[in-house]
Amino acid sequence: MSPISTVRAIELSGIDKSFGNVHAVRGVELAIEKGAITGIVGENGAGKSTLMSILYGLYRPDAGEIRVDGRRVEMEGPHEAIARGIGMVHQHFMLVDTFTVLENVVLGAEGGPLLAGGLAAARVELARLGREFGLAVDPDARVADLSVGEQQRVEILKVLYRGARILILDEPSAVLTPQETDQLFRILGALKERGVTIILITHKLREILAVTDQVCVMRQGRIVAERRTAETTAEELAELMVGRKVRLDLAKAPPQRGPVLLSAEHLGLVDRRGTRRLDDINLALRGGEIVGVAGVSGNGQTELLQVLSGIRAPTGGRLVVCGREIDAARPADPGEMRDLGLAHVPEDRLRQGLVAAFRAAESSILGYQKDPPFCRHYLIDGPAVTAHCAQLMERFDVRPREPALRSSGFSGGNQQKLVLAREMAQQPSVLLVGQPTRGVDIGAIEFIHRELVKRRDAGCAILVVSVELEEILSLSDRIVVMFGGRIVGDLPAANADERTLGLMMAGEHA
Amino acid sequence: MSIDDVASLILLTLAATLRVATPLVLAAMGGLFSEKSGIIDVGLEGKMLMAAFFAAATAAVTDSAWLGLLAGIVAAEALALLHGFACITWRGNQVVSGVAINILAAGLTVVLGTAWFNRGGQTPALEGAGRLRPLFLPGAGDNILVYVALLSVPLTWWIIERTRFGLRLRAVGEMPLAVDTAGISVPWLRYRAVLLCGLFSGLAGAYLSIAENAEFSRDMTAGQGFIALAAIIFGKWRPFPAFGACLLFGLLDEVAIRLQGVRVPGVGEVPVQLIQALPYLLTVFLLAGLIGRAVAPKAAGVAYEKER
Secondary structure (H helix, E strand, C coil): CCCCCCCEEEEEEEEEEEECCEEEEEEEEEEEECCCEEEEEECCCCCHHHHHHHHCCCCCCCEEEEEECCEEECCCCHHHHHHCCEEEECCCCCCCCCCEHHHHHHCCCCCCCEHHHHHHHHHHHHHHHHHHHCCCCCCCCEHHHCCHHHHHHHHHHHHHHCCCCEEEEECCCCCCCHHHHHHHHHHHHHHHHCCCEEEEEECCHHHHHHHCCEEEEEECCEEEEEEEHHHCCHHHHHHHHHCCCCCCCCCCCCCCCCCEEEEEEEEEEECCCCCEEEEEEEEEEECCCEEEEECCCCCCHHHHHHHHCCCCCCCEEEEEECCEEEECCCCCCHHHHHHHCEEEECCCHHHHHCCCCCEHHHHCCCCCCCCCCCEECCEECHHHHHHHHHHHHHHHCCCCCCCCCEHHHCCHHHHHHHHHHHHHCCCCCEEEEECCCCCCCHHHHHHHHHHHHHHHHCCCEEEEECCCHHHHHHHCCEEEEEECCEEEEEEEHHHCCHHHHHHHHCCCCC | CCHHHHHHHHHHHHHHHHHHHHHHHHHHHHHHHHHHCCCCCCCHHHHHHHHHHHHHHHHHHHCCHHHHHHHHHHHHHHHHHHHHHHHHHCCCCHHHHHHHHHHHHHHHHHHHHHHHHCCCCCCCCCCHHHCCCCCCCCCCCCCHHHHHHHHHHHHHHHHHHHEHHHHHHHHHHHCHHHHHHCCCCHHHHHHHHHHHHHHHHHHHHHHHHHHHCCCCCCCCCCCHHHHHHHHHHHCCCCHHHHHHHHHHHHHHHHHHHHCCCCEECCCEECCHHHHHHHHHHHHHHHHHHHCCCCCCCCCCCCCCCCCC
């Protein structure tokens, strides 16, 4: 079946794993070539992370066997994987924030009951690894004080310090700027040259094509294809991931700009601890255009959405939404904003977008529960709500079409479509969207993007905040870049590319 | 009052402070191990009470303070294991388990005491070898547990800061996933922490009934387990500051006793209740902002679940 016939570092056969009713991994057969970079791609929920967690001993498979360097291994736990030379860099870092880099690196490999000796030895080894692979990090810095890119380097150092020869990286670029990603790939190249086997889990096809030697595609818990990277294309991989043809480029007409519907002047936000979260934000949003907000997460985008949507009042400057002036003395709450014609699809849909324990029908009217026809004489009209939800599900292709199903029972993509459908159904004149496609599969991304462009063409002013640069680039008519709570760049999408945006996102003016 | 009188009064007050603070220090060091590992221990009080009872009962029957001490530790360890079983193995709510242990201890000690000794829950008064005696200074009550408490502070600091176990303990209280992915067992680490806590609270409880006093009386811990808990928070989960908090609370307690019936110039007679309430008031006020934010271990109170 496989076109690859070389030495195998890892062989998986018949691996099967279920969580309750969810059959996450189904009879996976996989061979990882020694000393190469293997990519594993698939949509969210395709089973990539589960499969790798099984290989790392975090989950016990229900069936199947694992061979490392040709020898069968019972993965009793991560200690077993570590002993076989397997190391994993997790998507969410496994670092103790309050510890120093050195302490994090030695945790679990202290070299004796007392710390002093182990720490001294680790300090020397860390300096050597730093020189050899370009992974320099201050060993005495507290992890909480490091940038995300540096934290990831600590994770890699942790793995190398344990002498790993097989490195698994789970969505390593999800939190990095493009420049940091490029640097990561250089490090991976250096590791490969020294004979380290690398497994790269990602849903970004560009990265697969840039660094891997071979690629495996997962869909619904199965490996559906294996390819030599040199012999495949992004289009083919996308089609394999989704199971049908997908258009990766978004066709859209030039924007027909209308009047300014939302404007922010010198907007500022200082939080209760006195930290400045937003600083001198100037922004004008016109009807008929999509403005993308790019930035590494944590640079004020969340706070910007909160202030614009009325969740938090600005502490400085002025905001005008559809003619209403808002400042520190005259704040507006989200309900009033909604009445003004502003709709908000929050970044964290499970905490702010819907109530996980509510039925889909109930989640589909959140924020509008007092409005007719959903509410009459202080009572919710159940059938009207259900009918409304069914209609939204039909229009936005939410599956399964079950208004009575709990909101948490839907996949991420379908939850997002439901929230988006709810907000768009009100025909807002301003639409704020946070992370429109976080945790959403490719098929749904395509749909969501098309719907956003449709709203734009209907004259809506849309602000999209996303950490996915590709998304910002393909969706926006204009792009602003945030860094440290300020807008550090504002340019037409036509003049932007990943490199210039990346430099701005890192705080360096291009 | 002469200078000598003042000096001896201060000295006596200090010695008494140390005596009163000893069970607080022991319990606080025990609680520190548990909380550092991410297991909140509201049940310090119950463990101390149970240990106090079994220590006094055993010492009364065997006429050996050492056997009493051992029995106290075993009793506290039994409750510690119960807490661990509920919170670590079965991932139960840690506060609920701790409260349950307190209620269990309050009831069980009285029931067993009444059944065994027929003295309304009290144990017979201990004499001679049934009690831990002062080691060097006959008047000062400097029995061995006072020195153990003093030594336990640097020892706790050393274990937490300088050993492999301490590093892993701190890590498991902050980020158990990091510990698990490093190939270390989270439950085993936490069980060890909880057992250490049982050992120290056993010593603290036994001190009350067979060293400081010479019998067990119902509810004799009188909230000292909670005061120790307050001292941990007060000291921001660090051994030396927690020790300082214990001394402060002990001093307040001692001052309350000395001020009983004394007329303070300009104020009049200070109600003893007010001074007795001071540790609690101080904790509330100081924690409300004066000592800055007390940051608990991040994973404290959260059961560790590996699979979703």
